[in-house]
Amino acid sequence: MTYKPQLKVPATYIRGGTSKGVFFNLKDLPEEAQTPGKARDALLLRVIGSPDPYGKQIDGMGGATSSTSKTVILSESNQPNHDVDYLFGQVSIDKPFVDWSGNCGNLTAAVGAFAVSNGLVGKERIPDNGVVIVRIWQANIKKTILAHVPIVNGEVQELGDFELDGVTFPAAEVKIEFMDPADGDGDMFPTGNVIDELTVPEIGVLNVTMINAGIPTIFVNADQLGYTGTELQDDINGDADALAKFERIRAYGALKMGLIETLDEAAGRQHTPKIAFVAPPKEYTSSSGKTVSAEAVDLLVRALSMGKLHHAMMGTAAVAIGTAAAIPGTLVNIAAGGCERKEVRFGHPSGTLKVGAEAEHTASGWTATKAIMSRSARVIMEGVVRVPADTI
Known part of the structure; x- marks a missing residue:
């Protein structure tokens, strides 16, 4: 029996905060996966190595934990005064589904860096040295997030002395501002009660x-x-x-x-x-x-x-x-x-x-009007991720 060669999909593997994920530029995905649906979910499941009844994700990029079974799709934003649209997919380890219901705050630190390095932020906004504020539209929850990304010689500074518990090695600090983080309209307590x-x-x-x-x-x-x-x-x-x-x-x-x-x-x-x-x-x-x-x-x-x-x-x-x-x-x-x-x-x-x-x-x-925290991010690997041609 003859099998088709694997698909090669451009991707970047990045640690953001205390999580890791496979990042994609929307335009680099196979055409069938550029819109939401079964083809996209099937592709991401296969990239990560799910569903895996052994719970190890040996045949994919996942690390067999919720922190490492993650995918991100980024694209130039159509929202006014935003640079990049950020869509997060939490991939189940042992079941065949991708959960699109929420955001990943840890990987947000890596979104800004990816956006700068991949041309999703206008060059006129990036200083030679300093900090660029990447304006992120979080598409899952429809909220604005601001990532303060350090720049040295026109490129993202990844290394530094900022230490984050849960991450072994220090890196450059990335301040994250979650604007109006309450979900939905009205009281952010769904019953109206604090307890x-x-x-x-x-x-x-x-x-x-x-x-x-x-x-x-x-x-x-x-x-x-x-x-x-x-x-x-x-x-x-x-x-x-x-x-x-x-x-x-x-x-x-x-x-x-x-x-x-x-x-x-x-x-x-x-x-x-x-x-x-x-x-x-x-x-x-x-x-x-x-x-x-x-x-x-x-x-x-x-x-x-x-x-x-x-x-x-x-x-x-x-x-x-x-x-x-x-x-x-x-x-x-x-x-x-x-x-x-x-x-x-x-x-x-x-x-x-x-x-x-x-x-x-x-x-x-x-x-809530604003929430602020500091994280860090580092590119671990970039190139292409391979998936069987019959995946989608």
Whole structure:
């Protein structure tokens, strides 16, 4: 039997924040994949190596974690006063679907660098030395993000001394501003309450804060679930019963947030909402072996992504944490001491992260005006990725 040669698709493999993803320029995709649909999803699944019943993504670019099973499609923006349109696809590891329901905040740091290096930002806007503010239209959630990309001799500066917990090597700092990060119109709390009671069969009644900021997120107190907030990945991800419990809470929370109409829909929407548990400051040992003192953080947060505890913190979830911390009465604000604040430093499995956020109360309820954090990005490989010709 004769097989056709593999397709060669131009691509760049980039680390952004504590995530990695395969980046594409829209115009470089095969024609069938330049528009949303089955062909595009099939291509991205094959690039990443999904679905993989072994859960390893050996035959693709994925790294068998939610942080490394990601794809990005970029194009010159048609939006006024924007440079680039950013479309994010979270690829399931063991199931045949790509979740387009949310953004990846970590990879946002790499979007600006890719846009500059690939001609998606006008040359007149790029200084010989300094910083270019790349105006990003996040197409999944229809929001503006500003990436402050350092430039040296007209090119993106990737290396530097900025250290990010969860990333082994230092790199250049990229400041990210999430403008108006609340999702949807009106109050960013879908029920209008900063704390709700969520009844979950077989688990009970939980106090939760449900917020649409950065990414829809459900916050629960760690002690209500029998945790301390100091847990690392192996404490959760090796416990099938715990993962099933978190997924059950997430599904019922998604239903109460109005993100799904039936519980069955939650299985096909794994990227959103996120679920996280919070606790007051306490000393713990991070996954790298470094001690994080109680005095170094305002609170502890552990978050799950695609059904597993994240090794650090998703960028979009960090926006939700910062925003919720700025609003009196939320579980996040209470865990952080209950005081007014415009920034918060929280402890996660890999260390600490500081995020700034501003929120205001209007006639229609609470809304977020801006969230700011620093990440870094580095190109790991560029060229072409090969996929079997019968993929699409």
